[in-house]
Each structure stands twice: as structure tokens, then as C-alpha cells.
Amino acid sequence: MGIEIEDKFDVPRDYALPDLNDLATDVIGPKSYQLVALYYDTPDLRLAARGVTLRRRRGGDDAGWHLKLPKAKGVRQEIAVPLTRTTRAVPPELAELVRAYTRGAELEVVAELDTRRSVTVLREGETRLLELADDNVKAIDRREGGRVLRWREVEAELIDENQRTLLAKVGKRLRKSGAEPSEAASKLAKLLRPAPPPLARCEPGSAGEVVLAYLASQVDALLSQDPRVRRAEDDAVHQMRVACRRLRSALKAFKTVVTGTEQVQDELRRLGDVLGEARDLEVIRARFGERLAGLPPELIVGPVQERLGADLLARERDAYERIKDTLSGERYYTLLNDLDALLAGPTLGKAAPMPAKERLAAIAADNWSRVTKAYDRARTVEDPERRETAMHDVRKAAKRARYTAEALSPTLGKDMVKLAGRAEDIQEVLGAHQDGVVAQETLIEEAERARRAGEDTFTYGLLVGIERDLAARAHDDFPEVWAETVKAVEKLL
Incomplete structure (x- = not known):
């Protein structure tokens, strides 16, 4: 698993990369690769609509299955598993991580990208700082029609995430030489042009516009934490629980703006309760560990550390299993569908146009x-x-x-x-x-x-x-x- 921080640029077919030798001690390359990738999604592009990418790629030095999840603008979390022989089935561990988006729909190949890549690496000594990928792309829409697109683009990706200033300098150099920041978040988005999740339109500057935009941001936050909770990543349960609470609180507070949300509120409360059980055990176990660490050894009598550590941890793991069961259930998918429907077609109250x-x-x-x-x-x-x-x-x-x-x-x-x-x-x-x-x-x-x-x-x-x-x-x-x-x-x- 890693964090991908990159800037993407569209360039003409005859574009010449600028000189970057003054930005690092060593500029290594270019080195060429041929990359062939199959992209998987539901037929209605539920992953692409949320900025999620799932692919199987051959070629290069990172062949394998890659799942990319959005974290912020220009920043994605990448989860990789080794290449499998079959192209028919997505590895179960990756299919599990996108269930909040697929909600029971089948994953299938929706696109194929054949990329001739030329890679230049900026280094300081033996430390790789930034990778510049110059890509000539042939992209095939594998759905009906088989539409083909060809283009060239340049990606500047940080290897050392502390070098954001370097990324900005490289981006400035590329723009000066004729590169244009890409409007598409990914190659797949450039090919398929997925429609974002629908959001009802309200009068600009109205209460309805502000409230719906906030609700949409919290639905995004909830969805973004789902894969992290399934992987039991640090603080993920807490952040997903906070998103539930913020959504529920907003629906209560703004009930004169968006009305008729009582059932959604009840389901958010239920989900928050399931998440809260594990979170509360996690917090209290850490609390007791801190208390015991502050006591002189002679005041710790009997197997108290085991009871307040291992025993609570076992209960916490049981609570995590209940979370996984909840996140894999139809009731959870119904809640997510209801949230999408709420954003797309809310029942607006009298305060919405104010x-x-x-x-x-x-x-x-x-x-x-x-x-x-x-x-x-x-x-x-x-x-x-x-x-x-x-x-x-x-x-x-x-x-x-x-x-x-x-x-x-x-x-x-x-x-x-x-x-x-x-x-x-x-x-x-x-x-x-x-x-x-x-x-x-x-x-x-x-x-x-x-x-x-x-x-x-x-x-x-x-x-x-x-x-x-x-x-x-x-x-x-x-x-x-x-x-x-x-x-x-x-x-x-």
C-alpha cells in the first residue's frame, strides 16, 4: 500500500520534455516500458464515477493488480496485489474493498490501455525523489462500440512525499514548455468520461445549495473510509463514525432545508453504533494501557494487564467482525443508495430557497x-x-x-x-x-x-x-x- 501524489499534463504529440538537470543531483533516464492494462468496473461505471481505479497491468517494474482510491486532489491511496493468471476475476481482497461502490453489481473489463512509457527519475544520491512518465496512450473502451482514443500525456509523481516543492517546480517547468494541466483525473476518466454522482441543483447562494454540498462531502467521507475500515487501518473506524455523526447531525439541524430524512437518520445511527462499539473498546484499551504504564511495577498486582489488554483486544476484534458483517449486508447498501437518492432528488423544505x-x-x-x-x-x-x-x-x-x-x-x-x-x-x-x-x-x-x-x-x-x-x-x-x-x-x- 502506498500514497500516490502526482500531477498530470496533456501534451501535443511532438512535445519535447524540458531540461530538468538543475532540479536534482542526478537525472536518470529515460527508460522505456510497454504497459498493457485492463480496467475493471461495473457496467454503469460506479467506481470511475467516484474516482476509483481498479486495474490489472502487465509490463514495467510494478506489474500486478492495482486499486487506487482518492484521498485528496492529486493524492490517491494505492493498494497492490501480485499479478494473477486470470483476467476474468478480480482478486477477492480487492473486490471486497470496493463493495461500498459496487453494492453487489458485478465487476467486468470496461477498458484496455496500451501505453508506451518513457520514465525519467530525479534523484539525490541514491534517493529517488520524483518520477516523470512520458506516456503515449492507446485506449480502448471495451463496452459497446469499442471506441479508441490516442493521446500523449506526462505524469510527474512524487517518490518522496516530502518533496512537494520539487513537484511544484517540475510542474512549472512543464507548463512553461507547453504542457497543459490535465482536466481528467486519470487515463480511464479521459477515455470513459464517467458522470459524477448526481447532485440536485438549487438556487446559487441558497441554503439548499450550501446544505446539499455539505451533505455530499460527508457522503464522500463515509465512502472513502469504507475500504480503510475493511483493512482495519489506523483511525479508520473513528473517521467513518464521525462521518456518520456529521451526516446525521446535519440532517437534524437542517430539517427545514432538506426534509423527510428520518429513516436515513435512523440507519446512520445504527451504523454509528456498530462502529462505536469497536472504537470505544479501542480507546478504553489504550487508556488503560497508558494508566498502567504510569504506575510503579509494585502497584500492578495480578494479571490485570492481560485482562485490560488482551481481553479487551479480543472483544475489540469481535466488534470488528460485526462491523465487517454490517458493511457486507444489504441494509448497509440500502443506506448508501438512499444517501445517493437523497442528494440526487431531495425533498426540499421551505428554508431551501432562502x-x-x-x-x-x-x-x-x-x-x-x-x-x-x-x-x-x-x-x-x-x-x-x-x-x-x-x-x-x-x-x-x-x-x-x-x-x-x-x-x-x-x-x-x-x-x-x-x-x-x-x-x-x-x-x-x-x-x-x-x-x-x-x-x-x-x-x-x-x-x-x-x-x-x-x-x-x-x-x-x-x-x-x-x-x-x-x-x-x-x-x-x-x-x-x-x-x-x-x-x-x-x-x-
């Missing part, structure tokens, strides 16, 4: 008001257990206010950035308290298991005391943070 700045600022203020009302209610609750629940509601309201403000910051500017930061302050203090309470509950459960097994529970009690102290400190800090936040938000709203 000017964005006017209407959305009011929505941001309303969402902050929900936070203050939740805290007012919590302060009237005397029962400690019910008060914990009420304060958790304050935290949830603060999170929604934060997500709403973040969604609106590109349109409404720095005041929304500041509001999001203030809401996050509330969320973090209450979160620290809640995390301490949950940690205590988990420790007490594990201590009971240890006691039944005849183990010494001294260390569990010590850890409970530490977590209780941290939760109490967060509880005591909250009134001051609240007072500062309310004062600051009054100036913003």
Missing part, C-alpha cells in the same frame, strides 16, 4: 440555543444518576452545535469557526467527565471478573480512584468553562 447567510445563521443560533436549554434542564435535576444522563444530553447538543457551525464556516466565515471551537470546548470537558465515568464502570466489571477468578483486585481499585479523580476534576472545571463559553458566544450570535 438566502444561505440569512437562514443558516439562524439555524446555527437555534442549535446553540439547544445547548443552553439542555444545561438549564440539567441544573434542575437533583438525582445524581439522572443528572449524569441530563449532562450527557448537554454534550450531545454541544456536538451537534459544533458540527453545524463547522458545516457553515465556509459560507458564514470566522464567526462559525469560533462558535464551533466554543462548542467543542463544552463537548471536550463533558467528554472527559463521561470518559472517566465509563472507565470506572468498565474497571468495576473487570474487577468483578477477576474477583470471581480468585485474583487480587487491588490495582483495579487504584485505577478506579484515578478515573474518579479525573472525572471529578472535569466536573468541577465545567462551570468556569461554561461561563467563559456563554460570554464568548453572546458576542458571536
Whole structure:
């Protein structure tokens, strides 16, 4: 697996590469290759529409199967597996990673590219910095008609991702010599010209336009994390869960802009709960590991490290299996289809045609008001257990206010950035308290298991005391943070 950072340029057939010798210690090449690649997609090009490329390539020094997933403009994650003999079936491990896009549809060959490539490498000593590929391409659309295109292009790809300045210098040199930045994200896109996922059109500058654009960005975020979750990559579950929460929060907050989304919200909540189980175990296992690492060895009595490490890890792995089952189910695919349908043909509410700045600022203020009302209610609750629940509601309201403000910051500017930061302050203090309470509950459960097994529970009690102290400190800090936040938000709203 690697990260591909490149700039692509269209050039005429008689184009001459500029001199690059002054940009690196050594300029090696050119070296020529013949590359033949088959590209796989669904008949309606679901991968290409999302900027995903899946190919089987022969020739060159990286022959094999390659899956390229978009991460940012000009940046893609590449996953490679060795070349197989058959061209009929995509390797199962790669087919699994694109299921959020295919959703049960069959993968087939949609294009064939025959490329005569000339490669020049820029180096500093033995370190390869950048590769320049000069490609003469013959591309065949393998669907009906068999359309053929021929063109020449140049790709400048970083080998050392810390050399972005070098990439910019090479790009400038190429443009000066007549190269034009390519409008197509890939060779496949240039051939097939896939239509992007449909997005309903709203009046420019309207609340509907802003909200739909934000929802589309979060659907993209959700989809982009799906392959990473399937590979159990670091932080992927957390990021996918955040995308679920942001989508659900936006659908709630902007219900007067986009209406009738209750079922989608329920399914997003369900998906978030499945992701949350593994994420919460991951976080609490790391938390206990940090706590134990800070204790003197003589205070760690019995197999506490195994119970709070290996046992929780086993539960976390079980939770990951439930995630994989969920991501492979028809209910999940139905949710993704419903999200696509929502973006393509939403039911717009009365606020959708209103000017964005006017209407959305009011929505941001309303969402902050929900936070203050939740805290007012919590302060009237005397029962400690019910008060914990009420304060958790304050935290949830603060999170929604934060997500709403973040969604609106590109349109409404720095005041929304500041509001999001203030809401996050509330969320973090209450979160620290809640995390301490949950940690205590988990420790007490594990201590009971240890006691039944005849183990010494001294260390569990010590850890409970530490977590209780941290939760109490967060509880005591909250009134001051609240007072500062309310004062600051009054100036913003």
C-alpha cells in the first residue's frame, strides 16, 4: 500500500520534455516500458464515477493488480496485489474493498490501455525523489462500440512525499514548455468520461445549495473510509463514525432545508453504533494501557494487564467482525443508495430557497440555543444518576452545535469557526467527565471478573480512584468553562 501524489499534463504529440538537470543531483533516464492494462468496473461505471481505479497491468517494474482510491486532489491511496493468471476475476481482497461502490453489481473489463512509457527519475544520491512518465496512450473502451482514443500525456509523481516543492517546480517547468494541466483525473476518466454522482441543483447562494454540498462531502467521507475500515487501518473506524455523526447531525439541524430524512437518520445511527462499539473498546484499551504504564511495577498486582489488554483486544476484534458483517449486508447498501437518492432528488423544505447567510445563521443560533436549554434542564435535576444522563444530553447538543457551525464556516466565515471551537470546548470537558465515568464502570466489571477468578483486585481499585479523580476534576472545571463559553458566544450570535 502506498500514497500516490502526482500531477498530470496533456501534451501535443511532438512535445519535447524540458531540461530538468538543475532540479536534482542526478537525472536518470529515460527508460522505456510497454504497459498493457485492463480496467475493471461495473457496467454503469460506479467506481470511475467516484474516482476509483481498479486495474490489472502487465509490463514495467510494478506489474500486478492495482486499486487506487482518492484521498485528496492529486493524492490517491494505492493498494497492490501480485499479478494473477486470470483476467476474468478480480482478486477477492480487492473486490471486497470496493463493495461500498459496487453494492453487489458485478465487476467486468470496461477498458484496455496500451501505453508506451518513457520514465525519467530525479534523484539525490541514491534517493529517488520524483518520477516523470512520458506516456503515449492507446485506449480502448471495451463496452459497446469499442471506441479508441490516442493521446500523449506526462505524469510527474512524487517518490518522496516530502518533496512537494520539487513537484511544484517540475510542474512549472512543464507548463512553461507547453504542457497543459490535465482536466481528467486519470487515463480511464479521459477515455470513459464517467458522470459524477448526481447532485440536485438549487438556487446559487441558497441554503439548499450550501446544505446539499455539505451533505455530499460527508457522503464522500463515509465512502472513502469504507475500504480503510475493511483493512482495519489506523483511525479508520473513528473517521467513518464521525462521518456518520456529521451526516446525521446535519440532517437534524437542517430539517427545514432538506426534509423527510428520518429513516436515513435512523440507519446512520445504527451504523454509528456498530462502529462505536469497536472504537470505544479501542480507546478504553489504550487508556488503560497508558494508566498502567504510569504506575510503579509494585502497584500492578495480578494479571490485570492481560485482562485490560488482551481481553479487551479480543472483544475489540469481535466488534470488528460485526462491523465487517454490517458493511457486507444489504441494509448497509440500502443506506448508501438512499444517501445517493437523497442528494440526487431531495425533498426540499421551505428554508431551501432562502438566502444561505440569512437562514443558516439562524439555524446555527437555534442549535446553540439547544445547548443552553439542555444545561438549564440539567441544573434542575437533583438525582445524581439522572443528572449524569441530563449532562450527557448537554454534550450531545454541544456536538451537534459544533458540527453545524463547522458545516457553515465556509459560507458564514470566522464567526462559525469560533462558535464551533466554543462548542467543542463544552463537548471536550463533558467528554472527559463521561470518559472517566465509563472507565470506572468498565474497571468495576473487570474487577468483578477477576474477583470471581480468585485474583487480587487491588490495582483495579487504584485505577478506579484515578478515573474518579479525573472525572471529578472535569466536573468541577465545567462551570468556569461554561461561563467563559456563554460570554464568548453572546458576542458571536
